[in-house]
Amino acid sequence: MQYRISQQAAALSPSLTLAIDAKAKQMKAEGRNVIGFGAGEPDFDTPKHIKDAAARALAEGFTKYTPSSGIPELRKAIAEKFKRDHGLDYKPSQIIVSCGGKHSCFNTIMATCQPGDEVIIPAPYWLSYPEMVKLAGAKPVIISTTDATEFKVTPGQLEAAITPQTRLFILNSPSNPTGTVYSPSELKALGDICVKHHVLILSDEIYEKLVYDGAHHVSVASFSPDHYAHTIITNGFSKAYAMTGWRLGYLAAPEPIAAAIDAIQSHSTSNPTSFAQKGAVAALTGPQDHLTEWLQEYAKRRQIAHEWLNRIPGMTCVNARGAFYLFPNIAKFGLDSRTFCARLLEEELVAAVPGIAFGADNYIRISYATSLANIEEGLRRIERFARRLAG
DSSP states (O other): OOOOOOOOHHHHHHHHHHHHHHHHHHHHHHHOOOEEOOOOOOSSOOOOHHHHHHHHHTTOOOOOOOOTTTHHHHHHHHHHHHHHHHHOOOOGEEEEEEEEEHHHHHHHHHHHOTTTEEEEEESSEEEEHHHHHHHHHHHHEEEEEOOOGGGGGOOOHHHHOOTEEEEEEEEEEEOOOOOOOOHHHHHHHHHHHHHHHHHEEEEOTTTTTTTTTOOOOOGGGGGGGHHHHEEEEEEESSTTTTTTOOEEEEEEEEEEEEEHHHHHHHHHSSSHHHOOOOOOOOHHHSSSSSHHHHHHHHHHHHHHHHHHHSTTTOOBOOOOSSSEEOOOOOOGGGOOOOHHHHHHHHHHOOEEGGGGGGGGTBBEEOOOSSOOHHHHHHHHHHHHHHHHHOO
Protein backbone atom coordinates (compact mmCIF):
# COMPACT_ATOMS: atom_id res chain seq x y z
CA MET A 1 0.00 0.00 0.00
CA GLN A 2 1.18 3.52 -0.77
CA TYR A 3 0.86 6.03 2.07
CA ARG A 4 0.45 9.71 1.47
CA ILE A 5 2.39 11.94 3.85
CA SER A 6 1.17 15.51 4.31
CA GLN A 7 3.16 18.24 2.60
CA GLN A 8 3.90 19.86 5.96
CA ALA A 9 5.31 16.66 7.44
CA ALA A 10 7.26 15.76 4.29
CA ALA A 11 8.93 19.18 4.30
CA LEU A 12 10.35 18.74 7.81
CA SER A 13 14.00 18.05 8.59
CA PRO A 14 14.61 15.69 11.53
CA SER A 15 16.32 17.21 14.57
CA LEU A 16 20.08 16.88 14.08
CA THR A 17 20.75 17.57 17.76
CA LEU A 18 18.61 14.62 18.83
CA ALA A 19 20.09 12.46 16.05
CA ILE A 20 23.66 13.24 17.12
CA ASP A 21 22.83 12.59 20.77
CA ALA A 22 21.13 9.28 19.90
CA LYS A 23 24.13 8.11 17.85
CA ALA A 24 26.56 9.07 20.61
CA LYS A 25 24.50 7.14 23.17
CA GLN A 26 24.37 4.13 20.88
CA MET A 27 28.16 4.18 20.47
CA LYS A 28 28.57 4.47 24.24
CA ALA A 29 26.28 1.47 24.69
CA GLU A 30 28.60 -0.43 22.35
CA GLY A 31 31.44 0.27 24.77
CA ARG A 32 33.09 3.12 22.86
CA ASN A 33 34.41 6.06 24.89
CA VAL A 34 32.39 8.84 23.29
CA ILE A 35 32.53 12.41 24.60
CA GLY A 36 29.13 13.98 24.00
CA PHE A 37 28.98 17.73 23.32
CA GLY A 38 25.65 17.41 21.51
CA ALA A 39 22.62 17.64 23.75
CA GLY A 40 21.42 20.88 25.30
CA GLU A 41 20.75 19.32 28.68
CA PRO A 42 22.11 20.28 32.10
CA ASP A 43 24.25 17.55 33.62
CA PHE A 44 23.00 18.50 37.11
CA ASP A 45 20.13 16.69 38.80
CA THR A 46 16.75 18.30 39.44
CA PRO A 47 16.89 19.97 42.90
CA LYS A 48 15.59 17.69 45.63
CA HIS A 49 12.73 19.92 46.83
CA ILE A 50 11.24 19.87 43.31
CA LYS A 51 11.41 16.08 43.07
CA ASP A 52 9.94 15.78 46.57
CA ALA A 53 6.95 17.97 45.62
CA ALA A 54 6.18 15.81 42.57
CA ALA A 55 6.62 12.60 44.57
CA ARG A 56 4.30 13.94 47.25
CA ALA A 57 1.70 14.80 44.60
CA LEU A 58 1.89 11.25 43.25
CA ALA A 59 1.56 9.77 46.73
CA GLU A 60 -1.49 11.95 47.39
CA GLY A 61 -3.18 10.80 44.19
CA PHE A 62 -2.76 13.99 42.16
CA THR A 63 -2.83 11.96 38.94
CA LYS A 64 -6.00 13.09 37.15
CA TYR A 65 -6.67 15.57 34.37
CA THR A 66 -6.00 19.22 35.11
CA PRO A 67 -7.18 22.31 33.22
CA SER A 68 -5.61 22.27 29.73
CA SER A 69 -3.71 25.49 30.45
CA GLY A 70 -2.30 24.26 33.77
CA ILE A 71 -3.34 24.22 37.41
CA PRO A 72 -4.32 27.63 38.84
CA GLU A 73 -1.60 27.42 41.50
CA LEU A 74 1.13 27.11 38.88
CA ARG A 75 -0.26 29.80 36.56
CA LYS A 76 -0.40 32.17 39.54
CA ALA A 77 3.20 31.32 40.49
CA ILE A 78 4.34 31.99 36.91
CA ALA A 79 2.53 35.33 36.83
CA GLU A 80 4.25 36.27 40.11
CA LYS A 81 7.59 35.21 38.64
CA PHE A 82 7.13 37.60 35.69
CA LYS A 83 6.30 40.42 38.11
CA ARG A 84 9.24 39.63 40.37
CA ASP A 85 11.84 39.16 37.63
CA HIS A 86 10.75 41.66 34.98
CA GLY A 87 8.11 43.94 36.48
CA LEU A 88 5.57 42.52 34.03
CA ASP A 89 1.90 42.30 34.98
CA TYR A 90 0.21 39.17 33.65
CA LYS A 91 -3.06 37.72 34.84
CA PRO A 92 -3.10 33.94 35.30
CA SER A 93 -5.48 33.80 32.33
CA GLN A 94 -2.61 35.08 30.16
CA ILE A 95 -0.37 32.19 31.24
CA ILE A 96 -0.43 28.81 29.47
CA VAL A 97 1.49 25.86 30.89
CA SER A 98 2.60 23.44 28.19
CA CYS A 99 4.52 20.21 27.63
CA GLY A 100 7.90 21.96 27.38
CA GLY A 101 9.41 25.19 26.09
CA LYS A 102 9.41 23.70 22.57
CA HIS A 103 5.68 23.08 22.89
CA SER A 104 5.12 26.70 23.94
CA CYS A 105 6.96 27.93 20.83
CA PHE A 106 5.00 25.56 18.61
CA ASN A 107 1.65 26.58 20.12
CA THR A 108 2.51 30.27 19.69
CA ILE A 109 3.35 29.84 16.01
CA MET A 110 0.27 27.71 15.35
CA ALA A 111 -1.96 30.29 17.04
CA THR A 112 -0.56 33.34 15.23
CA CYS A 113 0.60 32.18 11.77
CA GLN A 114 -1.13 30.77 8.72
CA PRO A 115 -0.40 30.11 5.02
CA GLY A 116 0.81 33.29 3.32
CA ASP A 117 2.41 34.68 6.49
CA GLU A 118 6.15 35.23 6.87
CA VAL A 119 8.16 34.70 10.05
CA ILE A 120 11.57 36.36 10.45
CA ILE A 121 14.22 34.19 12.10
CA PRO A 122 17.81 35.34 12.71
CA ALA A 123 20.45 32.71 11.95
CA PRO A 124 22.11 30.95 13.65
CA TYR A 125 18.73 29.82 15.01
CA TRP A 126 17.47 27.04 17.21
CA LEU A 127 16.86 24.35 14.65
CA SER A 128 13.16 23.79 15.42
CA TYR A 129 11.98 27.35 14.67
CA PRO A 130 11.87 27.07 10.85
CA GLU A 131 10.28 23.63 11.01
CA MET A 132 7.51 24.89 13.30
CA VAL A 133 6.84 27.76 10.91
CA LYS A 134 6.57 25.29 8.01
CA LEU A 135 4.09 23.17 9.98
CA ALA A 136 1.88 26.25 10.33
CA GLY A 137 2.01 26.68 6.54
CA ALA A 138 3.93 29.94 6.86
CA LYS A 139 7.29 30.89 5.33
CA PRO A 140 10.53 31.20 7.34
CA VAL A 141 12.52 34.31 6.35
CA ILE A 142 16.12 33.93 7.51
CA ILE A 143 18.41 36.84 8.43
CA SER A 144 22.04 35.67 8.50
CA THR A 145 24.52 36.89 11.11
CA THR A 146 28.15 35.95 11.81
CA ASP A 147 30.66 35.87 14.64
CA ALA A 148 31.99 39.24 13.38
CA THR A 149 28.92 40.87 14.99
CA GLU A 150 28.59 38.35 17.85
CA PHE A 151 25.72 36.79 15.89
CA LYS A 152 23.41 39.74 16.56
CA VAL A 153 20.80 40.92 14.10
CA THR A 154 20.66 44.70 13.64
CA PRO A 155 17.53 46.89 13.50
CA GLY A 156 18.44 47.69 9.90
CA GLN A 157 18.54 44.01 8.95
CA LEU A 158 15.22 43.40 10.68
CA GLU A 159 13.47 46.34 9.06
CA ALA A 160 14.78 45.37 5.61
CA ALA A 161 13.32 41.87 6.01
CA ILE A 162 9.81 43.04 6.95
CA THR A 163 7.13 42.86 4.26
CA PRO A 164 3.34 43.24 4.36
CA GLN A 165 3.23 39.46 4.93
CA THR A 166 5.44 39.52 8.04
CA ARG A 167 3.52 38.24 11.02
CA LEU A 168 6.14 37.25 13.59
CA PHE A 169 9.76 37.88 14.58
CA ILE A 170 11.47 35.16 16.63
CA LEU A 171 13.92 36.48 19.21
CA ASN A 172 16.07 34.15 21.34
CA SER A 173 18.28 35.80 23.97
CA PRO A 174 20.28 34.19 25.52
CA SER A 175 20.69 32.23 22.32
CA ASN A 176 20.87 28.60 21.39
CA PRO A 177 23.25 27.84 19.64
CA THR A 178 25.57 30.83 20.05
CA GLY A 179 25.19 31.99 23.66
CA THR A 180 24.57 35.53 22.40
CA VAL A 181 22.89 37.93 24.84
CA TYR A 182 21.43 41.18 23.51
CA SER A 183 21.89 44.31 25.61
CA PRO A 184 18.77 46.18 26.77
CA SER A 185 19.31 48.93 24.18
CA GLU A 186 19.73 46.37 21.39
CA LEU A 187 16.56 44.57 22.44
CA LYS A 188 14.57 47.78 22.65
CA ALA A 189 15.70 48.82 19.16
CA LEU A 190 14.51 45.51 17.70
CA GLY A 191 11.26 45.76 19.64
CA ASP A 192 10.74 49.32 18.38
CA ILE A 193 10.93 48.07 14.77
CA CYS A 194 8.34 45.39 15.46
CA VAL A 195 6.00 47.85 17.15
CA LYS A 196 6.40 50.30 14.26
CA HIS A 197 5.42 47.64 11.69
CA HIS A 198 2.83 45.83 13.86
CA VAL A 199 4.87 42.60 13.90
CA LEU A 200 4.46 40.20 16.81
CA ILE A 201 7.54 39.03 18.74
CA LEU A 202 8.03 35.49 19.96
CA SER A 203 10.61 36.02 22.71
CA ASP A 204 12.11 32.66 23.66
CA GLU A 205 13.63 33.24 27.11
CA ILE A 206 14.33 29.65 28.16
CA TYR A 207 17.99 30.46 29.03
CA GLU A 208 17.25 33.68 30.93
CA LYS A 209 18.84 32.50 34.20
CA LEU A 210 22.09 31.33 32.56
CA VAL A 211 24.13 34.51 31.93
CA TYR A 212 27.78 35.40 32.59
CA ASP A 213 30.30 38.25 32.79
CA GLY A 214 27.79 40.69 34.24
CA ALA A 215 25.25 40.14 31.47
CA HIS A 216 21.67 40.68 32.57
CA HIS A 217 18.60 39.26 30.89
CA VAL A 218 15.89 41.78 30.08
CA SER A 219 12.58 40.85 28.47
CA VAL A 220 11.64 42.82 25.36
CA ALA A 221 8.08 42.96 26.72
CA SER A 222 9.22 45.19 29.59
CA PHE A 223 10.12 48.36 27.64
CA SER A 224 6.64 49.85 27.14
CA PRO A 225 2.95 48.93 26.94
CA ASP A 226 3.35 48.67 23.15
CA HIS A 227 6.25 46.23 23.47
CA TYR A 228 4.21 44.24 25.98
CA ALA A 229 1.22 44.11 23.62
CA HIS A 230 3.37 42.85 20.73
CA THR A 231 5.22 40.11 22.66
CA ILE A 232 4.58 36.46 23.49
CA ILE A 233 7.18 35.18 25.98
CA THR A 234 8.01 31.47 26.00
CA ASN A 235 9.98 29.81 28.76
CA GLY A 236 10.23 26.57 30.69
CA PHE A 237 11.81 24.61 33.52
CA SER A 238 14.32 22.50 31.60
CA LYS A 239 17.42 24.67 31.72
CA ALA A 240 17.26 26.62 35.00
CA TYR A 241 15.99 23.65 37.04
CA ALA A 242 17.43 20.65 35.12
CA MET A 243 13.91 19.38 34.40
CA THR A 244 14.37 18.39 30.75
CA GLY A 245 12.53 15.08 31.06
CA TRP A 246 9.64 16.61 33.00
CA ARG A 247 8.39 18.30 29.80
CA LEU A 248 7.03 21.49 31.31
CA GLY A 249 7.07 24.90 29.70
CA TYR A 250 4.96 28.02 29.80
CA LEU A 251 4.18 31.22 27.96
CA ALA A 252 2.71 34.64 28.64
CA ALA A 253 0.70 36.34 25.93
CA PRO A 254 -1.96 38.96 25.27
CA GLU A 255 -5.34 37.61 26.32
CA PRO A 256 -6.74 36.76 22.83
CA ILE A 257 -3.58 34.87 21.87
CA ALA A 258 -3.49 33.01 25.19
CA ALA A 259 -7.11 31.96 24.68
CA ALA A 260 -6.35 30.68 21.18
CA ILE A 261 -3.35 28.72 22.46
CA ASP A 262 -5.44 27.23 25.25
CA ALA A 263 -7.95 26.02 22.64
CA ILE A 264 -5.18 24.48 20.51
CA GLN A 265 -3.70 22.72 23.51
CA SER A 266 -7.06 21.40 24.65
CA HIS A 267 -7.37 19.53 21.34
CA SER A 268 -3.77 18.35 21.07
CA THR A 269 -2.14 17.38 24.37
CA SER A 270 -4.95 18.10 26.84
CA ASN A 271 -3.08 19.13 30.00
CA PRO A 272 0.57 19.02 31.07
CA THR A 273 1.38 16.14 33.44
CA SER A 274 -0.46 16.71 36.72
CA PHE A 275 2.16 15.79 39.32
CA ALA A 276 4.96 17.43 37.32
CA GLN A 277 3.08 20.72 37.67
CA LYS A 278 3.28 20.42 41.45
CA GLY A 279 7.04 20.07 41.08
CA ALA A 280 7.07 23.22 38.93
CA VAL A 281 5.26 25.17 41.66
CA ALA A 282 8.01 24.12 44.06
CA ALA A 283 10.64 25.17 41.49
CA LEU A 284 9.28 28.72 41.27
CA THR A 285 8.35 29.25 44.90
CA GLY A 286 11.15 27.32 46.61
CA PRO A 287 14.87 28.08 47.11
CA GLN A 288 16.86 29.24 44.07
CA ASP A 289 20.34 28.85 45.53
CA HIS A 290 21.22 25.96 43.20
CA LEU A 291 21.57 28.49 40.38
CA THR A 292 24.56 30.21 41.99
CA GLU A 293 26.46 26.93 42.19
CA TRP A 294 25.47 25.90 38.66
CA LEU A 295 26.42 29.25 37.15
CA GLN A 296 29.83 29.20 38.80
CA GLU A 297 30.48 25.75 37.35
CA TYR A 298 29.17 26.67 33.89
CA ALA A 299 31.26 29.84 33.86
CA LYS A 300 34.41 27.90 34.73
CA ARG A 301 33.77 25.32 32.01
CA ARG A 302 32.90 28.02 29.48
CA GLN A 303 36.12 29.93 30.08
CA ILE A 304 38.33 26.85 29.82
CA ALA A 305 36.58 25.69 26.64
CA HIS A 306 36.61 29.13 25.04
CA GLU A 307 40.34 29.66 25.65
CA TRP A 308 41.18 26.13 24.45
CA LEU A 309 39.15 26.44 21.23
CA ASN A 310 40.88 29.71 20.35
CA ARG A 311 44.29 28.08 20.82
CA ILE A 312 43.52 25.47 18.15
CA PRO A 313 45.15 26.50 14.84
CA GLY A 314 42.51 27.42 12.27
CA MET A 315 39.66 27.71 14.77
CA THR A 316 38.14 30.85 16.29
CA CYS A 317 35.32 31.18 18.78
CA VAL A 318 33.35 34.11 20.17
CA ASN A 319 32.75 33.76 23.89
CA ALA A 320 29.20 33.07 25.00
CA ARG A 321 27.45 35.50 27.35
CA GLY A 322 24.63 33.08 28.16
CA ALA A 323 23.19 29.55 27.87
CA PHE A 324 25.74 26.68 27.83
CA TYR A 325 27.01 26.54 24.26
CA LEU A 326 30.02 27.68 22.25
CA PHE A 327 29.84 28.05 18.48
CA PRO A 328 33.37 27.87 17.03
CA ASN A 329 34.13 28.82 13.42
CA ILE A 330 35.55 25.90 11.38
CA ALA A 331 35.55 27.57 7.93
CA LYS A 332 39.35 27.41 7.55
CA PHE A 333 39.38 23.60 7.59
CA GLY A 334 37.63 23.35 4.22
CA LEU A 335 34.91 20.95 5.34
CA ASP A 336 31.19 21.56 5.60
CA SER A 337 29.94 21.24 9.17
CA ARG A 338 28.15 17.92 8.63
CA THR A 339 31.30 16.27 7.25
CA PHE A 340 33.43 17.85 9.99
CA CYS A 341 31.19 16.47 12.74
CA ALA A 342 30.78 13.04 11.13
CA ARG A 343 34.53 12.60 10.86
CA LEU A 344 35.08 14.00 14.37
CA LEU A 345 32.69 11.39 15.77
CA GLU A 346 34.16 8.49 13.79
CA GLU A 347 37.83 9.40 14.18
CA GLU A 348 37.96 10.91 17.66
CA LEU A 349 34.70 9.76 19.28
CA VAL A 350 33.52 13.32 19.95
CA ALA A 351 29.89 14.24 19.28
CA ALA A 352 29.26 17.88 18.27
CA VAL A 353 26.38 19.34 16.27
CA PRO A 354 26.91 20.61 12.70
CA GLY A 355 26.24 24.32 12.32
CA ILE A 356 24.12 23.64 9.24
CA ALA A 357 21.40 22.46 11.64
CA PHE A 358 21.24 26.05 12.89
CA GLY A 359 21.53 27.68 9.46
CA ALA A 360 25.28 28.37 9.76
CA ASP A 361 27.47 25.84 7.94
CA ASN A 362 30.82 27.42 8.92
CA TYR A 363 30.38 26.51 12.59
CA ILE A 364 29.78 23.65 14.99
CA ARG A 365 27.96 23.72 18.33
CA ILE A 366 29.59 22.46 21.49
CA SER A 367 27.65 22.15 24.73
CA TYR A 368 29.60 22.60 27.95
CA ALA A 369 26.77 21.15 30.02
CA THR A 370 29.03 18.23 30.86
CA SER A 371 31.81 17.58 33.34
CA LEU A 372 35.09 19.46 33.23
CA ALA A 373 36.90 16.14 32.73
CA ASN A 374 34.76 15.44 29.64
CA ILE A 375 35.33 18.96 28.34
CA GLU A 376 39.10 18.72 28.66
CA GLU A 377 39.31 15.26 27.09
CA GLY A 378 36.88 16.21 24.32
CA LEU A 379 38.77 19.39 23.48
CA ARG A 380 42.05 17.48 23.47
CA ARG A 381 40.55 15.18 20.83
CA ILE A 382 39.12 18.10 18.82
CA GLU A 383 42.52 19.76 18.80
CA ARG A 384 44.19 16.55 17.62
CA PHE A 385 41.58 16.20 14.84
CA ALA A 386 41.94 19.86 13.79
CA ARG A 387 45.72 19.63 13.65
CA ARG A 388 45.46 16.61 11.35
CA LEU A 389 43.09 18.52 9.06
CA ALA A 390 45.41 21.51 9.01
CA GLY A 391 48.26 19.25 7.88
